[in-house]
Amino acid sequence: MNDSLPAPRTAAAAQAPVWLDALGALLRPWLRIHRTPEDARALLPDDARPTVYVIERYGLSDTLILEQACREAGLPSPYAAADRLPIKRRRAVVALSRRPRLFGRRPHPTRSETLSLLADVVRAAPDQDAPEKDVRLVPVSIFVGRAPARESGWFSVLFSENWVVVGRFRRLLALALNGRDTHVQFAAPVSLREVIADQADAERGVRKLQRILRAHFRRIRATVIGPDLSHRRTLIDGVINAAPVQNAISASASKEGNGRDAAVSKARAFAWEIAADQSPLVVRSASFLLTGLWDKIYNGVRMHHFDKLRAIAPGHEIIYVPCHRSTIDDLLLPYLLYRNGLTAPHIAAGVNLNLPVMGSLLRRGGAFFLRRSFNDPLYSTVFREYMSQLFARGVSLEYFIEGGRSRTGRTLSPRGGLLSMTLRSFLRESHRPVVFQPVYIGYEKIIEGDSYIGELSGKPKEKESWLGLFRSLRALRQNFGSVAVNFGEPLFLASLLDEVEPGWRETIHDPEVKPSWLKGAVDTLAERILVNINRAADVNPINLLAVALLATPKHAMAEADLIAQLELCKALLTELPYSDRITLTPLAPAEIIAYGEKMQWINRVAHPLGDVLSVDDKQGVLLSYFRNNVVHLFATAAWVACCFLNNRRLARASILRLGRLVYPFVQAELFLPWSEDEFAEHIQRTLDFFITQGLLEADADGRIIERGPGQSDPAFRLRALARTLLPAIERYYIGLALLVKNGPGTLSSGELENLCYLTAQRLSLLHELNAPEFFDKSLFRGFIHKLRERRVVWADANGKLDFDPELQTVAYDARVILSREIRHGILKLTPEKQAELGQVAMEPSTVESGRRVR
Template structure:
């Protein structure tokens, strides 16, 4: 990026008057090239070069001339000297200038392209390199831009000279010039027998290219909201729903149609480029005030995917700022703001209309009304058909524990069904990981996990939250994960999916399985793009000790080990890791007031206060999955000095499906076994494990219980140990009560109560330890793997082998924890039938 470009040399072959005008405009224009290294995209080439631009005009020619000089490319006037035909400049525009009076002109055939096509077809040795160049004036937001300049920012209208001049004067310092890969004129026209037909086809392809780039950069050409709503209401599925609702409710059809229109008005966004650009000014100031920096990775890979695709952004949901942060970053880096799904609870007076103009569309929490559901689904279909990118969260709400939540399939299902109606436009899901170092809602999350009801959104709550803007929340990292293309996924899970496109209202039997697979892979790819920052490493390390305190030397060594583990046994190529040294990480944690230093003559101790410890666990949970394999090995050696490799792998195969489902791990059981082996080798190289002599490497051992090696493994084990303990609680309750005694709901409630009480007795501060959703997922996984099943009365039954699995816990869990769980199970048994969902807090 050239914020302060070097002075350009005089234009070779350009008229003197053009240089003068360019010199006058130079202070008003600052060019940002995409890609930054244009020469890598357009190396030296013996073929003559012709630049293809979207719109004609002197200003675009001047901008192109300067961008080429700054990038080291031949200028349009210098390139004209090498053309086989006589032209003053090597530039072709795909549209015509609007007339002062009369209708907008239609695009016509380019005489220059036709003459060049005749030349290259006549001489097999000749060719011309066409370089498409998109130019946007006033696209990128900047702090120095004025509010009035928003009115003259880039849009879809081909404007006249005076308006373009105003746009340059007001927004010229935010000019974006995007070069595309060159096109061979010979190859483009050779596919057609007739030269003129080949030129017309080439121009159509180029216009489509420019429309895709413009849609990706400033968003699709949005018609009036009323037009979109008319399309929704008049669609065949909604018309059928109107008839059905009128018949069901016994009302006049016009009243039913009015209700459908009311639903559509309640739902629909009314995105305004003016509001979006204005909001970018405010958000720039806000992020600079509350964050130390916003870091973004892998955006270049996203940029390659966007043109020509319907993009569905699916970020993790950690904070209310997610809704504004990701769209802002997309806009700030040259992509259009997506339409964002928002809960209808955010449609507050004054705030709702602003969000709607910013691109938010509102949905109700429940889709139990089939009439409303049909209207909403049709609205989604209309957005996808128009090529409007979308953004929604599939976790159903913000994570209160910092872990990735189980996906909800509602919006995914609607997206798939909309795609089936119009499968010609490829759809891609873009997972996004958002990592914070502090969240504004931290204290409210702790309260909700303790049983307090979630506070409803209101003006009062909004005003109270403004006080949080006085604090600093560290840095934020946004990583773009591996995209998921919908067509290949459907080919994999439902090879006959194209048969469903014949019926626009089809709901094929394979749809639920496809939605479940898609949701799981999105979350897997979000986790594969995680960022490990200083706060994450401090949380993982310090919270693993009983008193959340560690000698500085031990803390430095443990942080170094955690960083080395991700570097030498990488989780994914998209995982990012802080570049700070262990010493800098500790200093950063002190500066952020997450940790406190206690001076001591024998060496300083770093500690975490109790309240901070509960909040810090949130950030440890963000990255627990990255250390799952190392933590499993640590668990195995927690209570064992020696253990056979085969035992580590055998027990790992038993527990991995449940850990995989809970943490959304990407590997198969065989791949997990390979990672275990690789991690064992890492530990051996580090001296944390060693092979026992005379066993041919079959048996491994760690150091004595008080050694540094044993301590390092115990700290790593802590990240996974709560999950193992939760699994044992569920299994112990099942085995203790026997078959035909507990339903799935009763087992979930009793497991929750047991874990909650165990946390009180053993000072377990991790709030996710007694998260009911995690017990629910564990029970569901037991059913999926047919470890348990339900009888005719809904009670759970299981085979005797389950008792052997429960006994294997002796290898992993300490005697104290096992006895504590078993001691509580008779007390929990007495609560059967007494605990309902609304009574959990009272029973606890």
């Protein structure tokens, strides 16, 4: 044993053999190493401890790659580091597993002779506190060709990295084809002395160390290339043989009387219909193809905050929960994850996409299919068990909690079915921490634009088909601008459960029994996911143009006014940031206008007194979609502006009081992140901002706020901001007016929702209100739900809504915000309960065909 002080790191007393240098020189032109972290040298403190690199699998190619990666990172070479070891070794490298030998005895699969010798030396060292008496182990993960580049050939995907220990010839082909996409990931060093210190003998400490290292390499490999999935048939057999499914089979056989064999066949058919069959080859091939597709239809795909996701991914079960704005979402997010070093998730897809051929391809890409209805108890049990099996295998998942695509651009109310299944799976298999990753996806133009216009006009949604797919291919000739993918603040499931139910671990006795607190946990989780999606929004030039231009009656502005309004919007988002994950276009207002013209969203009308920018009717409908993407970001400013629509002067206290009154309903509709007190603070800051900008004025003590004359530029800019929130306030007034007019104990929740819907339909015809979602039933349903939740109204013994007479005072407060014309129009249109109105609703196509949607 060499007890002398190791040589300094820079003095390489040992060099790699000449033949190894020659092989390295031959391999070097075929290698391009992507190193993680880039500054790997910072992982190793400059002390006297000798360093040993630990790799997952032994191979000459891995040694050459490690040698080059260390050289590029400024780390000691494995051969130079060997000279500092307390035992005699040619290179300071340990492999946890070895390839089978061509001849001779196969090496022991779980024991490393080098680690055992090092452990004996470290344990026997008399001075345990001396750094040179310890050994620093640095785990290094090496992947050759995990994601072939676009310029590589199709053949290269066959030889990309996987879970199988390949032979020498296959590894050589992989290096030749994919060597320029080699990933080397250095991990933080591990102290050998610390690991074996609490063990009875050195050999037991070595076994513990090897278990830790194997778990580390499995975790990194699963993060980078995905989990090691068994054959689909094996997974389905596991689902069918699970106790909950067997119990459901027995119940189904007893209920339907067709015999147990028929029930088993039915359950197996459900499982085959649901299950994905992810193929690494198909995933890599899809990555290859999609790169060309994105380059063709988009100017660029921008990601923000991905580094924060990458930092938490190892060791966590990741559930990706993006917003759902376009069919492209299903392909875009998995593609970006895969191309940037994370495994492609399994994706929940509607069974309507399970078309011939296409369904098989989607399955091979990782899609699993679910029906819209879970009415069949056997189907529900099979699906839930399939989710649990994926969960137990460490598969990352992706699903949309809004249920379907948003046709209006707004964040839709959540559906908690898949979230509930995920939580119940976690309660069964809580070995790995689970994190939900909200993702915001923002477009500048959507492929489904024309179909969305049709659906907003009352046409039924077209069923997915190959014919529809071929028709949509024509849209690929257009310019769709750029796409932004923002990763929001993650939600750690265990922490959320600790908050909702601190004793949740003690309440789990039978994993198949649904805990009483589960629904509350699912509701809280769903709301926070949507809040965090909104807190990661990207504001692109089209969003800003939509917010500004759709606020005018004719969707037109003089260029100078439009520039001023765009400057105001950007200043609001910059000086009063909604969250630290919001991203904003760097373009100046004039550049935004030029970009909108280039994208053919707006038209320029030349005029001697100044050009006018306008939007035609069809584009106005589509632009409302992009306004709704970001309307939540302007909610506070729009509320303050609403207060001055019909008032020149208001007390600051009145603005705050009314803001607190309306906030719970705005919060529920737009998924805002603040409490009522925090919203009041934002109102205060917004008032101060408007005063600084010259849009409002305050008296000497700041208690009375005043705006300028109605025809002034500041008043015009405030009116434009107010119109982003005004339709919501009008909807609330419709609901309150109907309640007050019909009296307590008259309307049920369903009857009130239907009357609100009919009243809003008629009001939109008479006043050409410019929000396509103005009479969306789901928004009225959410408003009524919030009224009941806050005990503003409640159901009596007959199921009718009762309320306190003070509700009339609340409705009276609307005079501060709404004009007399709108209030009187709503009051005139609000009917008393009639049987025919409570049961029959005007067809949406009738309404939309008679008005211009803006």
